[in-house]
Amino acid sequence: MIKKLMQFRNMVIVLLTVEVVISLLVYMFFPSTIAFALMVYIFIKNILCSIAIYYIHQTIVESNYSVQDALHAEAKNALIFGGIGLIKYDENRNIEWVSDLLYELGLRVVGKKLLEWQPLLATLFEDDDVRTIDINSRRYEVYNSKATRLLYLKDVTDLTTIQKEYTDQQLCVAYLTIDNYDDSIEYADEQKSVMIETTSRQMIFDWAKDNGIILKRYKEDGYLAIFNERIYRKQVEVHFSILDEFKTKMEEIGAVMSLSIGIGRGSKVLRELDELAFSAISLSYSRGGDQVAVKTLDEEIRYFGGNSENSEKANRVRARVISQTLASLVKQSQNVFIMGHKQSDLDSFGASLAVAKFVKAFEKYAYVIVDENSLEEKTGNIARRLMAEDLYKGKIISPAKAIDLIDEDALLICVDNHKPALAISEELLDKAEKIVVIDHHRRGEDFVDSPILTYLEPAASSTVELVVELFEYQRVEIEVLPTEATVMYAGMLVDTNYFRNHVGSRTFQIASKLKEKQANVSRAYEFLQDDYKTTQEKMSISANAYRFGNGILIAYGNEEEIYTRPLLAKVGNELLNIAEIKAVFVAGRVDKDKIAISARSKTEVNVQLIMEKLGGGGHFSMAACQVEEKTVKETIDKLEEAIDQYLDERG
Numbered sequence: 056m057i058k059k060l061m062q063f064r065n066m067v068i069v070l071l072t073v074e075v076v077i078s079l080l081v082y083m084f085f086p087s088t089i090a091f092a093l094m095v096y097i098f099i100k101n102i103l104c105s106i107a108i109y110y111i112h113q114t115i116v117e118s119n120y121s122v123q124d125a126l127h128a129e130a131k132n133a134l135i136f137g138g139i140g141l142i143k144y145d146e147n148r149n150i151e152w153v154s155d156l157l158y159e160l161g162l163r164v165v166g167k168k169l170l171e172w173q174p175l176l177a178t179l180f181e182d183d184d185v186r187t188i189d190i191n192s193r194r195y196e197v198y199n200s201k202a203t204r205l206l207y208l209k210d211v212t213d214l215t216t217i218q219k220e221y222t223d224q225q226l227c228v229a230y231l232t233i234d235n236y237d238d239s240i241e242y243a244d245e246q247k248s249v250m251i252e253t254t255s256r257q258m259i260f261d262w263a264k265d266n267g268i269i270l271k272r273y274k275e276d277g278y279l280a281i282f283n284e285r286i287y288r289k290q291v292e293v294h295f296s297i298l299d300e301f302k303t304k305m306e307e308i309g310a311v312m313s314l315s316i317g318i319g320r321g322s323k324v325l326r327e328l329d330e331l332a333f334s335a336i337s338l339s340y341s342r343g344g345d346q347v348a349v350k351t352l353d354e355e356i357r358y359f360g361g362n363s364e365n366s367e368k369a370n371r372v373r374a375r376v377i378s379q380t381l382a383s384l385v386k387q388s389q390n391v392f393i394m395g396h397k398q399s400d401l402d403s404f405g406a407s408l409a410v411a412k413f414v415k416a417f418e419k420y421a422y423v424i425v426d427e428n429s430l431e432e433k434t435g436n437i438a439r440r441l442m443a444e445d446l447y448k449g450k451i452i453s454p455a456k457a458i459d460l461i462d463e464d465a466l467l468i469c470v471d472n473h474k475p476a477l478a479i480s481e482e483l484l485d486k487a488e489k490i491v492v493i494d495h496h497r498r499g500e501d502f503v504d505s506p507i508l509t510y511l512e513p514a515a516s517s518t519v520e521l522v523v524e525l526f527e528y529q530r531v532e533i534e535v536l537p538t539e540a541t542v543m544y545a546g547m548l549v550d551t552n553y554f555r556n557h558v559g560s561r562t563f564q565i566a567s568k569l570k571e572k573q574a575n576v577s578r579a580y581e582f583l584q585d586d587y588k589t590t591q592e593k594m595s596i597s598a599n600a601y602r603f604g605n606g607i608l609i610a611y612g613n614e615e616e617i618y619t620r621p622l623l624a625k626v627g628n629e630l631l632n633i634a635e636i637k638a639v640f641v642a643g644r645v646d647k648d649k650i651a652i653s654a655r656s657k658t659e660v661n662v663q664l665i666m667e668k669l670g671g672g673g674h675f676s677m678a679a680c681q682v683e684e685k686t687v688k689e690t691i692d693k694l695e696e697a698i699d700q701y702l703d704e705r706g
Contacts, residue, residue, distance in 0.1 A: 067108055068108070071105055073522065074097055078098070079092055099367075118540045139208065140156040140207075141208070143206075144169050145603035148168060157208065160190070167495055176206070179198075180199065180201070185197065187211070194210070195208040196209045200514055205690060224285075225320070226278075227281070227320040228329050231259065233255055233314060236276035239251055243310070254308055259278060259297075263280065266286055268280050268281070269282065287318070287320060298359070300662070301314050315347075316348070317344065319334075319350070329341055334466065342361065342663075343675060346358055377510045377525065381413070381415075384489070384491065384508060386417055388464060390420050391421045391422070391465065392467045393411055393470060394424040396477045397477055399429065399438075400431045400470055400515045400549055403470060406493070406517070406521075406543075408517035408542060409543055413526065414593065415533075421450065422450060425442075426480070427439070450688065458482055465487065466489045466491065467483065468490075469493070469503060470522070472496070473496065473501075493514070493521055494521075496513065513674065516550055517546055518546075519547050523565045537574065540569045540574035541579050542579075544566065547569075552631075552655075556564070557674060557676055593626050595612070595613065603698065606637035610630060611641070612643030614686060617644055617647075620651050626653070637659045639652065642690050642691055644687060656676045658676075662674075663675055665694075668697040668701070670682065
C-alpha cells in the first residue's frame with residue numbers, strides 16, 4: 056500500500072514539474088504579460104499542490120508506520136504471552152528458523168527435515184485443517200500458512216488438560232444383575248445358599264470399592280452403580296475383568312452364575328443415563344448374560360465379555376407365563392399370521408408349524424407365511440410337498456397374500472427371528488398392529504418395534520424347542536401330525552448339529568415329546584441328507600481350509616462358484632469335529648453380489664461377537680453374516696481383522 060502511494064506521489068510531482076517547465080519555456084520564447092501571468096499562476100499552484108500532496112502522504116505513512124512500529128516492538132512479547140510459536144521452512148520443507156518461544160523451550164530443529172521431525176504434519180500440506188502434536192511434553196495446535204511457508208503453533212496444553220478433566224468427570228450409570236441367582240439359591244442347601252449370597256455380594260462390593268464406584272443394591276440380584284468416565288475407561292482397558300473373576304469364583308463354590316452389566320453414558324441428563332443403562336442391561340441379559348452392554352448417546356452399542364454359553368434355566372415359571380399369555384392373545388384374535396425369516400431353514404419352518412398347531416387348539420385360523428423364493432433347499436422341498444396336500448391348502452400362504460388378508464385385529468407371530476431386516480416381509484411387520492416375537496437367538500441391536508409379547512431365550516437349542524415346550528402348559532389338547540412332528544424334529548437337528556451343540560436337558564425332553572407325537576427320526580435324518588453334488592461341493596470348500604491363530608479354522612469356496620448358506624453351515628459343522636479346533640469360519644459367494652460367512656464354535660470362542668463386527672449375529676456357538684464385497688479374498692481379510700480384534704479385546 057505504502058509503495059503504491061509513493062509511486063503515485065512521485066508521478067504527480069513529475070507532472071507538476073513538467074507543467075512548470077513548459078510554462079517557463081512558453082514565456083521565454085513568447086514573452087508577454089499573459090504568458091508571464093500564466094507562468095506565475097502555474098508555479099504558485101504547483102508549489103501548493105506539492106505541499107498538499109506531501110502532507111497527505113506523510114500523514115498516511117506516519118499513521119501506518121506507527122502500527123508497524125508498535126507491532127515490531129511488542130511482537131515477541133505478544134507471541135510469547137499468547138503461547139504462539141512460529142516455524143519457517145523453505146521450498147524443500149527444511150526448517151530455517153524457529154521463534155523465540157520454541158527456542159526457549161529447547162526446540163533445536165533448525166536444519167532438519169520438517170516431516171522427519173513431525174510426520175503427522177504431512178496432512179497440513181494436503182488441506183487447510185489444524186493438527187495437534189506433542190513437543191517436549193506440551194501439546195500444540197498447528198496451522199500451516201503455505202503462502203508464507205510458516206507454521207503457527209498454539210500451546211493448548213492447559214486447555215487440553217481442562218477438557219480431559221471435564222470429560223473424565225462425566226457420569227456413567229450402570230445396572231448389574233447376577234445371572235441365574237434365583238435358580239442357584241433355590242436349589243442349594245442352606246449352607247451353600249448363604250455362601251453363594253455372601254460371596255457374590257462381597258465380590259461386587261469389593262470391585263466397586265477398589266475402583267471408586269458408588270454401588271447400591273436395589274434387589275437381591277440387582278445393583279445400581281454410578282461412576283465417571285475415567286473409571287469407565289479403566290474398566291475398558293482391562294476388558295471388564297470382573298466378569299471372568301466373578302464367574303471363576305462362583306465356579307469354585309459350585310454355582311453356575313455370571314454377571315450382566317448395562318452401562319449408559321454420553322449424556323449430561325441423569326434420566327437419559329438411567330434410560331440408556333436400563334436398555335443396555337435388558338440387551339445384555341437377552342443376549343445370554345455374562346457380558347457388558349454399553350449404550351452411549353448417539354454412538355453404536357459396544358459389548359464386552361460374552362465368553363460363556365447360556366446356562367439352561369432350571370425353573371419353568373417363565374415358559375408357563377408365556378404360554379398362558381400367548382394363549383390369551385390368540386383367543387382375542389380372529390386370525391393369526393406366523394412368519395419366520397428369509398432363507399427359512401427347518402427350525403424356522405418347523406417352529407411356524409408348531410405355532411400353527413398351538414393356534415388351532417383354540418379354534419382360531421392360522422396362516423403360515425412362506426416365501427418360495429427365499430427358502431433353504433431342503434425346507435423348500437418339504438414346504439412344497441405340504442402345500443400340495445389338501446390339508447394345508449389355504450393355510451400356507453405367500454407374503455403378498457398375507458398383506459392382503461391381515462387387519463388391525465389380527466395377530467402376527469414372528470418365530471426364529473427378531474430383526475425386521477431378516478423377516479420374510481418387512482411390509483407385513485409395518486402393517487401388523489399386534490406382534491409377538493419368539494426366538495432363541497441372542498438379541499441384536501435391531502429389534503421388532505414394540506411387540507406386545509417377547510419370548511427371547513438364548514439358552515434354548517432352537518425355536519422349535521421353545522414353542523413345543525409351550526404345549527405343556529395348556530389344558531387343551533394340541534394335536535400334531537406325525538409329518539409335522541418329524542419336520543419339527545428335523546428343525547432341532549439342524550440347529551443343534553445333530554444334538555452335538557447348544558443342547559440342554561430340555562432339548563432332549565422336547566425331542567422325546569416329539570417322538571411321542573410319532574416323529575419319524577429316521578425320516579428326519581433323511582430330510583437332511585446331501586446328494587452327491589452337494590457332498591462334492593462341501594469337500595471342495597473343506598480342501599481350502601487353513602489354520603488362523605490358535606485353534607481357529609477358516610475355509611472358503613471358489614470365487615466363481617455360488618453356494619447356499621446351509622451348505623456353508625454344514626461345512627462348518629463338519630470341520631468343527633476336528634480335534635483341537637475351537638472355532639470354524641466358512642465363507643462363500645451366495646449370489647453374484649453377496650458373500651456369506653457361517654461361523655461355528657465349541658465353548659471357548661463367541662462367534663456371535665465376531666459376526667456382529669461384520670454386521671451379522673446369531674448365538675455364542677452358531678452365527679453368520681452377509682457382506683457385499685467384490686471378492687472372497689477381501690471378505691476373508693475382513694474376517695481375519697474381526698477375529699484379531701475379538702482376540703485383542705479379550706487380552
